[in-house]
Amino acid sequence: MTAPRAPQGFQLYHLPTGPAWIRPSIRKPLLSNWKKLNPQAPLRLAARRHPQHRLFQGRAPVVLLPIATTSLVVRPCVNGGLWGQLTRDLYLNTHRARCEIYRAQLLADKKVPTPTIQAALFYPAGPLWRIDIVTSYIPHSLDLVSFLSTRPSTPARTRAFSAVRKLFHQCRQNGILHPDFNARNILLTPSPHQAWLLDVDAIQVKPQHPFQIDTANRHRLLRSLLKLAKLGSLGFSEKEVPSLWRELFPSS
Incomplete structure (x- = not known):
């Protein structure tokens, strides 16, 4: 399984956990911290090993990961509604991540505040995918x-x-x-x-x-x-x- 080419503003990287779309500006600090925590584990799990991580409640726990001089939010994608009860966090393809990146950029272009997406991480699960979306953390929010x-x-x-x-x-x-x-x-x-x-x-x-x-x-x-x-x-x-x-x- 391979991820399609990255959206504009992102680059495709092949990591031990699977393919990833990452903004070049965040690649080095993100991958450096991930490597120290556990590069073989999905970031949603590896981030919990950081001594200053924080958890926020959502459909699935969202993790705050401090890196260098900033922080990132790691959010697992989870399906909602009746379909979500059946599939939970499994996706057929990378469409879910591409949609969120595209629409977040659309909102930014229209000056509607939404956190910047810094990466989309894909973890193969048989013929399906699990996906983490990584965004900038909004301090004191x-x-x-x-x-x-x-x-x-x-x-x-x-x-x-x-x-x-x-x-x-x-x-x-x-x-x-x-x-x-x-x-x-x-x-x-x-x-x-x-x-x-x-x-x-x-x-x-x-x-x-x-x-x-x-x-x-x-x-x-x-x-x-x-x-x-x-x-x-x-x-x-x-x-x-x-x-x-x-x-x-x-x-x-």
């Missing part, structure tokens, strides 16, 4: 769920919600529909206050329907807030979500 779970003060919520509204406005302006615009896919940074869009492999661009797209994106976020509140993961109860929503979108 929290996803919206983690932020709300601390029950932040009203002024803190006001600043964060302003950044979230700006992100939604940018998506509406550019016709960006996110099929999974849930609270865990919104990343917040405090200085400057900014909201970042995550998990962008399935976004669609429909500039001719901006208001329908905005409504759909908002509905997805509201459903996720209600679901998380019901599960007790939000820091706010289901009864408090409508009030929280009015703070987030006062004019809706």
Whole structure:
């Protein structure tokens, strides 16, 4: 099995674990650190051997890997929905990674904040693939769920919600529909206050329907807030979500 040629801005490398698309600027520090940790293991596992690694929750654990003067986030690709229950983290080809790289670049071109993808790593699993996406780490960031779970003060919520509204406005302006615009896919940074869009492999661009797209994106976020509140993961109860929503979108 061989990976197709790398997307623009990346180079194809053949590693002990399988093929990889890596940006040239990050190749040396990434591979040097991987070699020290365990070059025979997938990076999602090798990164956990770093003494300063951190784990974040998602469909699969996401690992923060400090390297040189920066840090990287190693995120295993995992299928969602009913199909995901059957296939979990197995893919037929490299299309999933190529889509995410392409769409992340599309968002960057439109000035919609999303972490820069630095590498896509492929691990053969029989006739299938497992895939890690490696992105730049956004310092001092929290996803919206983690932020709300601390029950932040009203002024803190006001600043964060302003950044979230700006992100939604940018998506509406550019016709960006996110099929999974849930609270865990919104990343917040405090200085400057900014909201970042995550998990962008399935976004669609429909500039001719901006208001329908905005409504759909908002509905997805509201459903996720209600679901998380019901599960007790939000820091706010289901009864408090409508009030929280009015703070987030006062004019809706």
